[in-house]
Amino acid sequence: MNKLLTLGALLALSSTALLNTASAQTDAPQPRPLPAPEPAATVTATRFEPVPLGFGQEQLSRLKVPAGFELSVMASGLGNARMMHVMPDGGIYLTRRQQGDIWYLKDRNGDGQFSQPERRQVAKNLKLVHGLDVKGGKLYAVGEKTVWVMDILAGGSLSTPRVFADGFPDAGQHPARGLRWGPDGYLYVSFGSTNNDTPTQNPEEATILRVHPDGQWREVYASGLRHTIGFDFQPGTGQLYGFDQGADWHGDNIPPEELNRIERGKNYGWPFCYGDRNPDPYTNSSQIPGLITKQGYCAQTASSVLNYDAHAAAIGMEFYRGEQFPAEYRGDAFAAMRGSWNRSEPSGYEIVRAVFDGQNRPTGIEPFVTGFVFPEDGTWKQFGRVAGIATYTDGSLLFTDDQSGVIYRVQYTGGK
Amino acid sequence: MRQKMLALWPLLTLGLTAGSLAQAQTAPAPTASITADTVGPLNARALLVDTQGRPQGEAAFVQREDGVRVNVQVRSLAPGNHGMHIHEFSACAPGVDAATNTVVPFGGAGPHFDPAMSHNHDKPTAANELGHGGDLPMLTVGENGTGRASFVTDKISLRGENGILNRTLVIHANADDYASDPAGKSGGRVLCGTVDRQGLSVRDYPLPGWQTFPEGVTYDAGRNLLLTGSAQTGDIYAVNAASGETSLYSRGGALGRRAALDLKVDSQGRLWIAGGAEGTVSVLDRYGVTLKVLETPKSPAAFINDLALAPDGHVYVTDSRRPVIYRVSPDLRLSAWLDLTKTPIRYGEGDNLNGIVATPDGRALLIAQSNTGDLWRVDLRTKAVRKVLTGLKNADGLVLRGQDLYVARNRDQVISRVRLNADWTSAQLAAEEPLAGLRFPATLTVVGSDLVVTQAQLDRREGGTPETPFRLTRFSAF
Numbered sequence: 001m002n003k004l005l006t007l008g009a010l011l012a013l014s015s016t017a018l019l020n021t022a023s024a025q026t027d028a029p030q031p032r033p034l035p036a037p038e039p040a041a042t043v044t045a046t047r048f049e050p051v052p053l054g055f056g057q058e059q060l061s062r063l064k065v066p067a068g069f070e071l072s073v074m075a076s077g078l079g080n081a082r083m084m085h086v087m088p089d090g091g092i093y094l095t096r097r098q099q100g101d102i103w104y105l106k107d108r109n110g111d112g113q114f115s116q117p118e119r120r121q122v123a124k125n126l127k128l129v130h131g132l133d134v135k136g137g138k139l140y141a142v143g144e145k146t147v148w149v150m151d152i153l154a155g156g157s158l159s160t161p162r163v164f165a166d167g168f169p170d171a172g173q174h175p176a177r178g179l180r181w182g183p184d185g186y187l188y189v190s191f192g193s194t195n196n197d198t199p200t201q202n203p204e205e206a207t208i209l210r211v212h213p214d215g216q217w218r219e220v221y222a223s224g225l226r227h228t229i230g231f232d233f234q235p236g237t238g239q240l241y242g243f244d245q246g247a248d249w250h251g252d253n254i255p256p257e258e259l260n261r262i263e264r265g266k267n268y269g270w271p272f273c274y275g276d277r278n279p280d281p282y283t284n285s286s287q288i289p290g291l292i293t294k295q296g297y298c299a300q301t302a303s304s305v306l307n308y309d310a311h312a313a314a315i316g317m318e319f320y321r322g323e324q325f326p327a328e329y330r331g332d333a334f335a336a337m338r339g340s341w342n343r344s345e346p347s348g349y350e351i352v353r354a355v356f357d358g359q360n361r362p363t364g365i366e367p368f369v370t371g372f373v374f375p376e377d378g379t380w381k382q383f384g385r386v387a388g389i390a391t392y393t394d395g396s397l398l399f400t401d402d403q404s405g406v407i408y409r410v411q412y413t414g415g416k
Numbered sequence: 417m418r419q420k421m422l423a424l425w426p427l428l429t430l431g432l433t434a435g436s437l438a439q440a441q442t443a444p445a446p447t448a449s450i451t452a453d454t455v456g457p458l459n460a461r462a463l464l465v466d467t468q469g470r471p472q473g474e475a476a477f478v479q480r481e482d483g484v485r486v487n488v489q490v491r492s493l494a495p496g497n498h499g500m501h502i503h504e505f506s507a508c509a510p511g512v513d514a515a516t517n518t519v520v521p522f523g524g525a526g527p528h529f530d531p532a533m534s535h536n537h538d539k540p541t542a543a544n545e546l547g548h549g550g551d552l553p554m555l556t557v558g559e560n561g562t563g564r565a566s567f568v569t570d571k572i573s574l575r576g577e578n579g580i581l582n583r584t585l586v587i588h589a590n591a592d593d594y595a596s597d598p599a600g601k602s603g604g605r606v607l608c609g610t611v612d613r614q615g616l617s618v619r620d621y622p623l624p625g626w627q628t629f630p631e632g633v634t635y636d637a638g639r640n641l642l643l644t645g646s647a648q649t650g651d652i653y654a655v656n657a658a659s660g661e662t663s664l665y666s667r668g669g670a671l672g673r674r675a676a677l678d679l680k681v682d683s684q685g686r687l688w689i690a691g692g693a694e695g696t697v698s699v700l701d702r703y704g705v706t707l708k709v710l711e712t713p714k715s716p717a718a719f720i721n722d723l724a725l726a727p728d729g730h731v732y733v734t735d736s737r738r739p740v741i742y743r744v745s746p747d748l749r750l751s752a753w754l755d756l757t758k759t760p761i762r763y764g765e766g767d768n769l770n771g772i773v774a775t776p777d778g779r780a781l782l783i784a785q786s787n788t789g790d791l792w793r794v795d796l797r798t799k800a801v802r803k804v805l806t807g808l809k810n811a812d813g814l815v816l817r818g819q820d821l822y823v824a825r826n827r828d829q830v831i832s833r834v835r836l837n838a839d840w841t842s843a844q845l846a847a848e849e850p851l852a853g854l855r856f857p858a859t860l861t862v863v864g865s866d867l868v869v870t871q872a873q874l875d876r877r878e879g880g881t882p883e884t885p886f887r888l889t890r891f892s893a894f
Contacts, residue, residue: 028622028624028625028626028884028885029626029884030511030512030524030626030884031626031627031881031882031884032512032881033512033514033527033880033881034512034514034517036512036517037517167671186705203649203668203669203670203674204669204670204671207669209670210705212705212706212707216708216709217670217671217672217706217707217708217709218670218671218706219666219667219670219673219705219706220667220668220669220670220673221667223667223669264667265664265666265667289626289627290626290627291881292626296626
C-alpha cells in the first residue's frame, strides 16, 4: 500500500474542483424523473394560401424594386425552377426538384433571354434534386438522400451522375436540401426535419452536415435547424450564415424565420426554442431529452442573429459578390422568401436583403423585391413563389419563381 | 410495500436504535467479492445542514467486516421520530420530488438509494432485494431537540455495489412507517449531508450536458487535454486537464458516430472511438474532424466496446457481444483478427470482452471479460489465450502503469489494481478503491502520476435519472 502520502498532493486541487462543480451545477440543467409541467398554451392558427395566378407580363408592373433598380424576365415556363448555379462564362445550372432534373441555360446571343434553343436538360432521374455547387470541374447536387457528382463537359453538358455520398436521412416534410462547398474544402449539406415540431429519431435530420472531401464520412456540423435550405459563407470572414424556416401551426407570429450565424457544434434550438433561445410554448416538452425544462434546454442552444416574419419561408440565400450594385449593397445577403401558407395575412412572397455593416455584422432584414402577393376582391392573390437566388456574371441578381418557372433579373441602372 | 402490518412492530424499538440492530435481523445483502484493501482507512462523514444551510449535526460512517458502523447526532429538530435514509445523489440542493413533480428542499439528493432495484420502501431490517438499501432506522429526537443514533448495518457499505460514498444522508420531518412507498410517509427533507470519504481527496472535472454518460476517456499529453465522449449521443468533449475548462470537440450523430464508448488518442493526436452498437470504429483528426469511420460486418449484435493501441501501430478492438477481436492496420483497414470461438474464451449473456490494453513490450493483449470477471492474456505473436486472473466481475476499462493494471469495475463502483509479473502471465489483486465514491466507473487514463476515471452512470440509462453534472474524476495512482 502506498498509504496516503501521494493523495495529500491533490488536496490543493480539490478546492478549485469544488468551485467548478458548483458553477457547473448551476449551468447544467438537471435531468428530471418526470417531464417538467408547463402551463396550457392555446394557439389560433390559419391555413391560408393566397389565390395562385399564372405568370404574365402584365403582372410585372405590380413588382417593386428600390430606386435605381430595374426588373426583367430572362425566362418563363421552366417548370419547378428551384436553385441556380452561375458559371463564370454565364452558363446557368438550374435544378427542378419536382421534375428531378438539371437544366443548362446560356444566353448565347446576349439578348437577356434564355430562349428555347438556349435551354437544355443535362441530367435527369435525380429524385428531389435541389441544392447544387461546382468545384474542380464537377457539379455536385443533393436530392432526397443522396449527393451526386457529375463531370462538367464541353458546352455545359454533364456526365452521367455518380453517387458521391449516400445514406442521408429521409426527406419527409422538408425535402429541399441545400449544398455548398466551404472555404475549408469540406462539403456542407443541409437536411431538414422530416416533421414539423418534434424531435427526430435520426440525428442527421434538422442539421447541416459537413462531408469529408472524398464524400466518405461526415459530421453533424450544426443541429436544431428545422429547414435551413439557403446558406452561404460570408466573403472575407468565411462565416457561415443561413436562414431557417420556423415551425408551422404555432400562430401568425411564432416562431419567426431566423437568420443564423452557423457555427460548428452548435444547436439552434428547433423544435423547442426559437429566436433568442425563446422556449416555444406550443412544442411538446415531454419529449425533451433528459426531461429537463424547456427553459433549461433553450439556455443550452444558440440564438439567431436576426429574425424575420413568421412563415415567410426562406429558400435560397446568397451573399452578393457582384460589383454592379451600389457600394452599400456589397457584402449584403439576399434571400428568396417563398411565401406563407400558414398565416392569416400572407408573409414573404418577396426577395429580401440582409444588411451587413462595415464590421460584417448583420443589422437588419428588409424587403428588396416585393409585389408578388396583393389583396384583390376581398382576398389575397399571388403570382410568384420565389425560390433560388444567384448573382449573374454581370453583377445583376437572378431569382426563380418555382410556380411558373420564371427567372427574374434585377439590374442596377441608377445614375445611367 | 410488500409486508403489510408486520412492519409496524419494530417502530417502537427502532426509535431507540442503539447497537447493531439492523445487522442482527437482516439476511446478508449481496456484496461484491471485494477483499483487497483500500489505500487508507475506509470511513466517511456527513455534515448535516438544514434547508437554510446551517449545520445541525453530523454522521460518521466506519467500514467494518460486518457492515458499516453509523453514528448520527443532530440538534434543533422537533421531538419525536424522524425517518432517516441514504439517498442516491450527492447534492444537498433543491430538486424535483417525483410525487408532486415540484422542486422541494433537498430534492437534489434524489430518491432513496436502491442498489438492488427493489423499488420498494421497507424497514431497515429488510434485505436490499426487498427494500431500498438506503432505508435506515429512524432517529429519535428528545424534548431538548437533540437526537443520537448508533448502529451497524450491512444494507450499506463504503465500497462495492452498496457503496454510499458521495451519496447523501437525509433526515425527514416525520416518522417512517417502514412501509409506504416511496419514503414511509416521513414527510419533507429537513436535514441533509453528503457522505464524504475521509483522508482522501480527488479532483472532479464536471462535464457539460445532461445526457453525457461519459464512457471513454483518454489523455492527449501534448495538449494537456482529456478527451471524453458521450455513450448516449457520441458527442466528444475536450477538458483542459489543468483548468478543467471544457469544450465540444466533435458533435456526435452522423452516420457511424452515434455513440462513443472507449476512446484512445494516438501519437499523431488522432482520436479513436469505439462505436458501440453501431459497430464502428471512428478516427478523428487532431482537430476533431472525422477522418474515417471503419465498419464491422452489419449485425444486430454489434457492440464495439474498447480499443488498444499496440506499439507496432495496430489497434485492437473488442466486441462485447460478438466473439471476435478486430484489428485495424496502420493504413486504417479493419479486419477480424481472432475468432474467439476457437479459444478458451466463452461468450455468454451480458457484456463479454470489454477493456483491452496492449503491453508496452508488444508481446500481449490483456483483456477483461465483464460478465465472468476473467482477465485474459492474448499473445500477439502466437495468438495463444490464457486466463491470468479471475474475480474481476464487472471489469470495464483497463489501463497499464508499469506492471500495475488498473481496472474500472463499473457496477462494483471501485477501481482495482492488479499486479502483473514481467511476462504478463500471472497477476494478483493488490488493492481496490472506491475513491470518494464512483458512479459506474467505465474507463481510465493515465495523466502523469495520476489517473482519471469516467463516472459514466450507464446504469441510469437502464432506469432512473442520472445526476448532473456528469464528471471525470482524477486521483493519485494508488
